[in-house]
Amino acid sequence: MYKSILVAVDGSDTSRRAFDAALELAKAMGSTLQPYYVIENTPMYFDAPGYDPSILRNQMIAQGNELAAEFNKVMTEKGVAGAMTTGEASSLEDVPTLVLNAAHTLGADLIVMGTHGRRGFQRLILGSVAERCVRQSALPVLLIPSAAGAQTAAQ
Secondary structure, three states, X not given: OOOEEEEEEXXXXXXXXXXXXXXXXXXXXXXXXXXXXXXXXXXXXXXOOOOOHHHHHHHXXXXXXXXXXXXXXXXXXXXXXXXXEEEEEOOOOHHHXXXXXXXXXXXXXXXXXXXXXXXXXXXXXXXXHHHHHHHHOOOOEEEEEOOOOHHHHHO
């Protein structure tokens, strides 16, 4: 049914659950899997006096490289084709647009994302990348909640 799946990853437990779900789906359907990682160059990180923004950017690049090595290895072991790609955002507002553009560029026909389940004031201030992708996407979006897998981990 799906030939190419894009899964948004950021290193969090929730995005790892989304990756695992997308991996199993890709394996079952013989789909290509494209993990996608965004390096956030958001101005709010850079406003501290004396702070060198390259430190955080370099850490995010290093995290992306570590995730790419890990995810690409797991995909190879499971026999799933694809490789991780990255994008670079200049603000948090850019992240959903980058994810949707990557899905289009990579020819994805499904987007898989984790949702952190923020509510109230946190959601108002931080927004929701997953929610904005769902609202703006012309493709199906599969959301994996932050609580997914918590029951099996507790057993």
